Amino acid sequence: MEDAKLYIYFLERYAQGLHSESEHIQFLNWFDHLDPIEAETVMDQYAQISAKYESVQTLFPPQKSLINSIEQRLDQLSEPERSGKSETRFYLGFLRYAAAAILILAGTFAYFTIFRKKAPEVASVKMVTNDAFPGSNKAILTLADGSDIVLDDARNGEIAVQEGIRITKTADGKLIYSSEKITDDEASRKPGIFNTITTPKAGQFKVNLPDGTKVWLNSLSSIRFPASFDGPVRTVEITGEVYFEVAPLMNSIDGKTQKVPFHVSSADQVVEVLGTHFNINSYRDESATRTTLLEGSVRVLAAKKGQNVKSEVRLRPGEQALVPARIKSQQTPGAGITVRNVDSEEAVAWKEGYFRFKDAGIQDVMRQLARWYDIEVSYEGDFSSEQFTGFVSRNIRMSNVLKILQEGGGVKFSIKGKKVEVTRAE
Structure with missing residues (x-):
């Protein structure tokens, strides 16, 4: 899919519910290797394409088998292999794949990941013991x-x-x-x-x-x-x-x-x-x-x-x-x-199977996660200036949601059993 016409062709077919599973896998493999600027361009183009087929998408909902396979692969992914940053968004290896998954899960929305205006360096999510599975x-x-x-x-x-x-x-x-x-x-x-x-x-x-x-x-x-x-x-x-x-x-x-x-x-x-x-x-x-x-x-x-x-x-x-x-x-x-x-x-995003935030503070975000993953949350530091916009599936493990939030910038997490500590990213 190196030729731009090919991936636009796929996005057109996807927006109409006409794509095949093999085409989708090929697209994900290609998308996962894009640099941040290219990935953002693709997502913006998909938002424009999908707007043309909004009525069609109600007739052809996302394929559940593909959604399930994406969610399973998200849970299996390890730490990102490389890191990088831009002024507005982070599309690291994991996050870019998560963004592609959300393309499947979220339909016509313009936001495909969590982002914030000021993005500092990203640290990994520290999982001390058990991860939490979704509700x-x-x-x-x-x-x-x-x-x-x-x-x-x-x-x-x-x-x-x-x-x-x-x-x-x-x-x-x-x-x-x-x-x-x-x-x-x-x-x-x-x-x-x-x-x-x-x-x-x-x-x-x-x-x-x-x-x-x-x-x-x-x-x-x-x-x-x-x-x-x-x-x-x-x-x-x-x-x-x-x-x-x-x-x-x-x-x-x-x-x-x-x-x-x-x-x-x-x-x-x-x-x-x-x-x-x-x-x-x-x-x-x-x-x-x-x-x-x-x-x-x-x-x-x-x-x-x-x-x-x-x-x-x-x-x-x-x-x-x-x-x-x-x-x-x-x-x-x-x-x-x-x-x-x-x-x-x-x-009503919760009813449709995902979290959706718009200019939400980290405490607002974590209250939703605490109810769905049955966890306790503590904070260390001042988070009054941090706001998050975006959405992510409720059907993946908690650590993967935290990775997406963390790569949005400003916060980092430490998981220990049913307890999650939120601290500022330096």
């Missing part, structure tokens, strides 16, 4: 009677029946609630039957609620919901980070057929919606609760349970509402919600 589908289902079912250990098929509701686990690790009546005695379905699904560190899970709403839970998250949505309002409670695709629902109430609203309650806010796609990040160690709207319309009300509403906003697609931590802690009663325009893909 997986795992969660605990708590039934209304208080019994727990470990979902990652549960067999596929029907795992429980309660008050006329059938709970089924699918082969791809998803939980489905079937709201069909499976008993002739409708009166046997008691009101107020709630279930809770909780994900641990390094866990994620997907569930179809009884009304057909699809829910994705990130690590260290939970959702509490009724086994049957029979009232005038559908209400669920969450912690952590949860993505929703809310299904419309019509009920006959007092002889009238009407839409049933869907409410999502967390410790500091309520989101009201009729049918839409949105993400809520409500981790207690974050500076604010972030509600990001991808489709439809929602109303966000900032409030504490049992207290008056502080303020409310209505979001449009591409907007994000921030309820700051001071409302959570009641340090500033009456404080309002901030609304800003955002790249909604960044908010």
Whole structure:
């Protein structure tokens, strides 16, 4: 692929989903030996080419077999054989290969690696003992009677029946609630039957609620919901980070057929919606609760349970509402919600299988890694001036993610078991 026309031909075919595995391997072998300036040029050209085929890419998603092979090879790579630097980015041997992998994983995005504005010398990631593997589908289902079912250990098929509701686990690790009546005695379905699904560190899970709403839970998250949505309002409670695709629902109430609203309650806010796609990040160690709207319309009300509403906003697609931590802690009663325009893909990157950062501080980055890889993080030094932009797969080992971050510059890492120490790169 030394001829520029050949690699452009491959990128054109890749953007349309027409490339073969052998062509892809040939491209990766060629790309891995480029110098930093040439590698950046190729990535920029791919960003331009892929923009032409954005609609086609939705029809031809990246080949999963190729993604898996790339992730496996990333985990097998050793330390880079040589080092070098440029003013804006590092594309060392490992990083350039990782960038090519992200080309497969990330589609049309313009950023193909982590980078920062000032890049000092790069040191290797020091692994003292064990590395950390990425998280997986795992969660605990708590039934209304208080019994727990470990979902990652549960067999596929029907795992429980309660008050006329059938709970089924699918082969791809998803939980489905079937709201069909499976008993002739409708009166046997008691009101107020709630279930809770909780994900641990390094866990994620997907569930179809009884009304057909699809829910994705990130690590260290939970959702509490009724086994049957029979009232005038559908209400669920969450912690952590949860993505929703809310299904419309019509009920006959007092002889009238009407839409049933869907409410999502967390410790500091309520989101009201009729049918839409949105993400809520409500981790207690974050500076604010972030509600990001991808489709439809929602109303966000900032409030504490049992207290008056502080303020409310209505979001449009591409907007994000921030309820700051001071409302959570009641340090500033009456404080309002901030609304800003955002790249909604960044908010749901976790759901699609990768980390995505934009001008993020190292503490913001490491909080996400800590939840997904089940690690503890400590810091030594001042990192206030360090910001990272880029994305990387969540399906590779932690040390490889840290290598990509480290080669972005400004930080270095030392791993010892489940503990990661972050220090400044001198």
